Amino acid sequence: MPRIAYVNGRYVAHRDAQVHVEDRGYQFADGVYEVCEVARGQIMDMTGHLDRLGRSLGELSIAWPLHRAALEAIIGEVVRRNRVRNGLVYLQVTRGVAPRDHVFPAAGTRPALVVTAKRTDPAAAARRAEAGLAVITVPENRWERVDIKTVGLLPNVLARQKAKLAGAQEAWFVDPDGTVKEGAATNAWIVTKGGVLVTRPAEFGILRGITRTTLFSVARSLGLEIEERGFTVEEAKAAREAFITAATTVVMPIVSIDGQPVANGHPGSVALSLRAAFFDVAEKRPA
């Protein structure tokens, strides 16, 4: 079955889906994006993702490309047309197409919208969770506004590639004082020896992950305590567990950091139970 993409008002074959050479996303990374998980035919946490999209657009003074309800309908339609039961929806909004100039284009330039969807294999993800992932650490080198989900992801791309070359699956950005910020495309967590979940506050310096926010409710449903504070790489290495969260991974246990095992080097039971309980707690919208 051919994949379908939505590009600026039209549903087109994915292989022919194109944007203009002067799209400001292409030339300046002048755009924002969201990724939502689709699980068992349901779009997860769409409200949270679209709220954050609105915030990202507002911070950059980019208008909504169309009414929110219309965007929700398009997201559902792209999922349906691609017959995605388990997978991911990607949506990207840029400031639009205009002659190259750093200043904003003329008022009335329409933001450009692309929506795509792809299938993922839940069995493969379950196997990854059973094995656990390895992370490396890299110095924080991103701009200060990483709270905005922009498509300007070059440091994240380079960090992920470095992780891959090191045989790891994620890279954690670390501040000069040794505290962990977040992953290249995930939020970072540890579980202390006392069983408390720890994650960095999201007021600044990291993306406020939608999965991270939902995990607060998941933790509550399991009677687990959460502390929002910074933690160092050393604390993470000595922790009972470490894990990451994102729409693409849900909850994934971390079993090694810079080649050193976390605890006994096996996925932790807290991370795995959070992963198992996630679907029940997250907001679900039929596609």
Ligand code: PDD
């Ligand atoms: N990334 N931090 C960063 C830097 C991210 O890029 C992401 C998500 C997250 C987790 O956010 P959420 O729980 O809302 O997915 C944290 C997406 C999935 C991506 O770039 O593919």
